[in-house]
Amino acid sequence: MAMDVFGLLGNPVGHSLSPPMHEAAYDELDIDARYVTFEPDPDDLEDAIEGAAALGVTGLNVTIPFKQDALAVVEPDDLAARIGAVNTIDFTGDHPTGHNTDAGGALRALREQSDATLSLEDARAVVVGAGGAGRAIAFGLADAGATVDIANRTESKAHDLADEVPDATGYGLENLEELLSDADVLVNATSVGMEEDATPVPANALHGELTVMDAVYRPLETRLLRDAADVGATTVDGAWMLLYQGVEAFERWTGWDAPVDAMNEALRSRL
Ligand code: ATR
Structure with missing residues (x-):
């Protein structure tokens, strides 16, 4: 039987952590497969996906700048259609x-890494950010x-997303x-804190009953997570979200x- 080929479509994809993360899974389970990166010209997305299908590629992840445009090329499931983005x-x-494992991956990160007492089913959650990750x-x-x-930050975008x-x-x-005073979960879905010691949330708004997750994974310990740990909150770093979106894609494929x-381990050894 032929080797399975998986990959990542993006531009640029040079520093992606997905290849080592997925190949660690193939090694562990003795699967004959490779995970490679592809950087098609943005105008060639449809050809790239159709070409992958013709070549017998098993699965692709999709990242910037293709997540939205991929919706029109594949048959999206309901969640990907509502989010307006395909990452798998x-x-x-x-x-x-087309599927979106960013959503399921974030949930799984929260479920697996938070205190067992957190029940998302009736939680009050605050999401900071209304871009692609926030959606x-x-x-x-x-x-x-x-x-x-x-x-x-741009309040109108928060209203637009909340309408959907x-x-x-x-x-x-x-x-x-005010929102955080009776919240159970806080997720930073902005880029604030990436490669900088900054936070989108004032430290005095945090409290010990919160589970705080950061989508930023460089650095792993952001200022937000440090502030959260200081007040006794449960913290979930951005590598867990990255991990579980990959886990969900692997399991689907x-x-x-x-x-x-x-x-x-493959992921964290590279962060
Ligand atoms: P992504 O796909 O990673 O979510 P994005 O779609 O560009 O990236 O969204 C970036 C998010 O980070 C937005 O919510 C953005 O807020 P605006 O909608 O007001 O632009 C937020 N963001 C970026 N820089 C910020 C900053 N300095 N302070 C607060 N929010 C910021």
Whole structure:
């Protein structure tokens, strides 16, 4: 039987952590497969996906700048269509289907890494950021049953997103202190804190009952997570989100339980 080929479509994809993370899974389970990166010209996305299908590629992840445009090329599932972005293409059926494991991955990160007492089903969640990451996380939390408050620097974008997400409300960042006072979960879905010692959330708005997750994974310990740990909150770093979106993609493509520890080790050894 031919080797399975998986990959990542993006531009640029040079420093992606997905190849070592997925190849660690193939090694661990003795799967004859490779995970490679592809950087098609942005105008050639449709040709790239159709070409991958013709070549017998098993699965592709999709990243910037293709996540939105991929929706029109594959058959998206309901969640990917609502989020408006595809990060995983599955070629194992009759035609390529599109999925979004950023949402499920964020939920799984929260479920697996938070205190066992956290129940997302009736949680009050605050998502900071209304860009691509914020959209996926807000839909994921709402689908899990949480009540979602979305706070964004540009308040109108928070309102627009909240109009689409069930049981969500949009706010500006100045509302964070009040929103967090009775919240169970806080997720940073902005780029604030990436390669800088900055946080989008005032430290005095944090408290010990919160589970705080950061989508930023460089550095692993962001200022937000440090502030959260200081007040006794449970913290979930951005590498968990990255890990579980990969885990969910692997499981969709192969139908097997992912070797999570091996994937996690491959990822963290590179961060
Ligand atoms: P991604 O796909 O990673 O979510 P994005 O779509 O560009 O990236 O969204 C970036 C998010 O970070 C937005 O919510 C953005 O807020 P605006 O909508 O107001 O632009 C937020 N963001 C970026 N820099 C920020 C900053 N310095 N302070 C607060 N929010 C910031």
